[in-house]
Amino acid sequence: xQTVTQSQPEMSVQEAExxxxxxxxxxxxxxxxxxxxxxxxxxxxxxxIRQEAYKQQNATENRFSVNFQKAAKSFSxxxxxxxxxxxxxxxxxxxxxxxxxNYKLTFGKGTLLxxxx
Amino acid sequence: xxxxSQHPSRVICxxxxxxxxxxxxxxxxxxxxxxxRQFPKQSLMLMATSNEGSKATYEQGVEKDKFxxxxxxxxxxxxxxxxxxxxxxxxxxCSASNLAGGRGDTQYFGPGTRLTVL
Numbered sequence: 417x418q419t420v421t422q423s424q425p426e427m428s429v430q431e432a433e434x435x436x437x438x439x440x441x442x443x444x445x446x447x448x449x450x451x452x453x454x455x456x457x458x459x460x461x462x463x464x465i466r467q468e469a470y471k472q473q474n475a476t477e478n479r480f481s482v483n484f485q486k487a488a489k490s491f492s493x494x495x496x497x498x499x500x501x502x503x504x505x506x507x508x509x510x511x512x513x514x515x516x517x518n519y520k521l522t523f524g525k526g527t528l529l530x531x532x533x
Numbered sequence: 534x535x536x537x538s539q540h541p542s543r544v545i546c547x548x549x550x551x552x553x554x555x556x557x558x559x560x561x562x563x564x565x566x567x568x569x570r571q572f573p574k575q576s577l578m579l580m581a582t583s584n585e586g587s588k589a590t591y592e593q594g595v596e597k598d599k600f601x602x603x604x605x606x607x608x609x610x611x612x613x614x615x616x617x618x619x620x621x622x623x624x625x626x627c628s629a630s631n632l633a634g635g636r637g638d639t640q641y642f643g644p645g646t647r648l649t650v651l
Contacts, residue, residue, distance in 0.1 A: 451639070459624065461577075461642035507576060518565065518582045518590060521628075521640060525576050 418443045420510050422524035429498045430532050436483075437493045437527050439508030448512040450484065450491045451521070456504040464506070467491065498531045505529075536560050537629050539643035546617055547651055554612045554646045556627030563629035566610040567640060568602060571624045583610055617650045624648075 419442045429435035441450070452464040467475045467484050474482050479496045495502055508524040536559040546552050556566060565584050569577040581597075583589040583604035591597045599621075601613040610629075614621055624647050628640035 453642075458644070459571075459626075460644045461626065461628070463639055463641070466639055516590070518584070519638075520579055520582065521567070521577075522579075523576045 418445075418510050418512055418522045420508055420522050420524035422506075422508055422527050424527045425525070426528045426530070428530040428532055429495075431498055431500060433498055434494060434496045435498055435529065437495075437506055437508075437529065439491045439493070439524055441489050441491065441508075441510045443489070443510065443512055445512045448510060449519075450482075451509040451511065452480070452482070452491075452493045453507045453509060453523075454502075454504040455507065455526075456501075461507075465493065495529075500531050500533060503529060503531045535639075535641040537563075537627065537641050537643040539627055539646050541646060542644060543647045543649075545649045545651065548618050549616055551613055551615045552617055552648060554614075554625055554627075554648075556610045556612070556629070556643050558608050558629045558631075558641075561629075561631050561641075562607040563610070564607065564632060565630045566604055567628045567630075568600070568610075568612050569626045569628065571626060571645075573624075577626060580612075614648065617648070619650045622648055622650045 421440045448469045450467045453461050465477045465480050481494045483492045505526045507526045510522045538557045540555045568580045571577045580595045581589045581591045583602050589602035604610040626645040628642045630638040632638040
């Protein structure tokens, strides 16, 4: 079974600074997808960024970028110019077949990010 | 685009009653829908996957007779918690994908339903 590990339960950053959230995963699959979702206090899950494993180029979405190291099974999220609205729980997620017929998301335990003014 | 709604947002019921939660994709066809459960300060745990017109596939440890899932159309899936008990109290979240089996597709999440069983 796939596992996703987020080793930082909580992090804080000053507004306008940069922060990196770490994520590692374990899988025997070769074709898979990786995601970062954020869950603000409203509890609505919001997609931040996605990465296809077959792509070597790191995904970027405005202030959000990832460092995808396939061999190391690492998928970190960098948030530049942090804003107060970035305060949320961030979940790293792995999507693969897990031996079944449906692609499933496996989530890490999350990192609570607080952006301080 | 890619909006998913859930109804109700909150429900309180008495032990022994059944509760139905609806999940709708508002602007796309949800070939595959997923139901998750989230306990306070914890991550999301997948309960089941449903493909439109097929029986749901339940994760290990999830009682299919207790958590009935119906995905009869491309825009609607329902989760019915039968004979609810206090231990079923949780936050239930659905997500939807427009690819069969969710293959590589981004899942779009509903806002969740908080169920409290007294």
